[in-house]
Amino acid sequence: MQVHLVDGTYELFRHYFAVPSSKDSQGREVGALLGVLQSMWILMRDGATHIGVATDHVVESFRNKMWAGYKSGEGIEPELLQQFHPLEDALESMGIVVWRMIEEEADDGMGAAARIAAADPKVERVLLCTPDKDLSQCVVGDRIVQFDRRARHVRNAAGVVEKFGVSPGSIPDWLALVGDSADGFPGLRGWGAKSSATVLARYEHLDAIPADATNWDITVR
Numbered sequence: 001m002q003v004h005l006v007d008g009t010y011e012l013f014r015h016y017f018a019v020p021s022s023k024d025s026q027g028r029e030v031g032a033l034l035g036v037l038q039s040m041w042i043l044m045r046d047g048a049t050h051i052g053v054a055t056d057h058v059v060e061s062f063r064n065k066m067w068a069g070y071k072s073g074e075g076i077e078p079e080l081l082q083q084f085h086p087l088e089d090a091l092e093s094m095g096i097v098v099w100r101m102i103e104e105e106a107d108d109g110m111g112a113a114a115r116i117a118a119a120d121p122k123v124e125r126v127l128l129c130t131p132d133k134d135l136s137q138c139v140v141g142d143r144i145v146q147f148d149r150r151a152r153h154v155r156n157a158a159g160v161v162e163k164f165g166v167s168p169g170s171i172p173d174w175l176a177l178v179g180d181s182a183d184g185f186p187g188l189r190g191w192g193a194k195s196s197a198t199v200l201a202r203y204e205h206l207d208a209i210p211a212d213a214t215n216w217d218i219t220v221r
Helices: 008-016 031-045 084-093 106-118 133-138 157-164 168-178 193-203
Strands: 002-007 050-056 097-101 125-129 144-148 153-155
Touching: 002 008, 002 031, 002 106, 008 031, 008 050, 008 084, 008 106, 031 050, 031 084, 050 084, 050 106, 084 097, 097 106, 106 125, 106 133, 106 144, 133 144, 133 157, 133 168, 144 157, 153 157, 157 168, 168 193
Parallel strands: 002 050, 002 125, 050 097, 125 144
Antiparallel strands: 144 153
């Protein structure tokens, strides 16, 4: 069997900006919610049998205490935010497993679920249904892969190297250097995608980079 793990928060945002507005009997916006439910129905129609959805039940996480500029619920449209919890209830009504993340994030739930599922010999493959580069660190060979459902593209470990220039295990270090505007941290000045990939392709992790830059036998541009 295959296990499909879905980022419910990402799906809700995506559908909020992609589908027409729709109101329920009480006048509340539910367009994005309905869009996600339809998307999950299509996933099941296409053969998915084991689906888990992780959601940001609370937008803030432990990372907000670690970095003041980390992403938060500030600025999220109220009509979008009010659909978070009803979506969770609706997904469970469909028989889909939902992990409502509070201290951690949806990404954390997906990563943990992927590791647990991949350890089960009955599982043939785990598909992380998100294009989010953060989840690229969880890719393992052809067993745990990323699946961009919109592009119909599957990215395995070799695909991560092809796209980012580093292996999945180096993605956290790569993001630390390059930064991630979606998550609210800037990275280090002067470090771009190519220079970061060049260094990490050699040393893998930041802690392994020599303290004395004059000893590097690579050129960073």
